[in-house]
Amino acid sequence: MFILPKKATIIEVGPRDGLQNESMIVPPDVKVRFIEALQQSGITEMEITSFVSPKWVPQMADAVQIVSESPKNGRQIVLTPNEKGVVRALESGANSVAVFVGVSDSFNKKNINKTTAESMHELKPIVEQLKKDGVFVRACISTAFYCPFEGKINKESTLAICEEFTSWGVDELSVADTIGMADPVESYELFSYLKEELSETVLLTAHFHDTRKMALANIFASLQAGIDRFDTSAGGLGGCPFAPGATGNVATEDVVHMLHHMDIDTGIDINKLCEAIDLIAGYVSKPIESGMYRLYKQ
Template sequence: MSSAPQRTPSVFPVAGLPDRVDVYEVGARDGLQAEEALVPTTEKIAFVRALRASGLPMVEATSFVSPRWVPQLADAAEVMAALDDRDRHPVLVPNMRGLERACAAGARAIAVFVSATETFSRRNLAMGREAALDAAREVVGAARAEGLVVRGYVSMCFGDPWEGPVDVAAVSGVSQALVDAGCGQVSLGDTIGVGTVGHVRELIDAHARAGIGTDLLAMHFHDTYGQALANVHASLQAGVTCFDASAAGIGGCPFAGSATGNLATEDLLWMLHGLGIETGVDLDAVLAAGARMTGLLGRPAPSRVAQALG
């Protein structure tokens, strides 16, 4: 008779780490946006609701981008209309038109998106970095005037597939512009997953030198080179208390060919719970939600925890 897998980690706290961490779930937006096979709207709504019911404090619901760019999220208004506690379901908006659509659908929290590099900005947003920052400032100002909570995403913070390594001061400069515009939090994205522990610490230190403390930062890691959890630990040591993750590890970036999946929420939770860090999230509930979605997508979950406990 085979033995059953261990379903919870043994807990061994490490001194100097935060007592609590917020896990910011991005699977329904950042995870699904790269999927070519359209997921039914009812399933997206069920996915978001299940993730929120697991105890995740923020579950990004969708994106109000042009359906021509991301057909998977063409049903953004329908998804938003079906959700309660909308301040806990942020949506990505790329421009003023996206903000108008999001507000009409009842959104109460939004996120704007800027690249730290010029090339990716032109490929992803069809405009240069400074023009993208100006557009983001306009959206943030209008959203704040409507009383919305606003978050900023900075992509390509660790490396760019066209430009190579990215100067940490350039990244902190973009973050500073977003904070000055009114973003309450900035998420630093390792879009192609090339970051390593020392790089993480240097990037966080660069933000500190710019006057941006860890209370304003979130980290968004991809696991392309298997470094995501190590990078989380380095961020924890530096005092970061918010991490983006995607249930089952689904997703990537449809505009960066070498980008693979996001850090899996299940894997992040296993690590945090093993360190005795409180999250308020039920791991089994996230596992169930992720398994249902990967089943719909017709493939196994990239998450190692999901594979071990599936």
């Protein structure tokens, strides 16, 4: 008989991962109000923006403004693809940084024009310096289950990347089903394996996309494997511009409802969360179709 946790932590990725692929440019003041409303719903950890090239991700051109104007409540994480991004992030006042790499070489090349090994070689001194400076470092590991170009990824390859990041002292590993192909059995197996093999000092977070409507089932399977941290996106916003077929992240409000129904506390108020979604709904290209948001609007 498995034992479910009494509490779970939601890491909200809507302001960053949820909006990065939006064709409509969301005004900075709207993003800041969205972030503030998400915080008011009880969310304490959040990816708020990314310091990437505006040429490739125009939506994130306002990163400095977002960091400087967002209320400083809880952990606010910014994504940084390279040393230049890290420098800009720290200069803007950020103190929690996310780096990323794809387990799959093909995905990594499509994303940042480097092999996985090249990316890791470049990231090592950056991460080590960040940790010397006392910065919280989150490592986002894409295509941990499947790659849109290479197919199924073996769990040993995912573990190897996780172990290398852990050896550098990262605080958190966000392990992603980037294209939403994983099933609950695969989710349980991979996260059980990672829990068994990795140091307990590193935070282990599951990141599921809902491409094939298996994200909630995958989260339940991950709970059984001992995971109690989940990346989610308010309204189910998101998708990856470098991963064909990757639709939105799993909706925060649906995950919170499921967890609360199982007596797993998140500290999040669903009504206030849906009020936050109201703020952003008119600025995105697709209607919000999550189950709990539809109920809220009735």
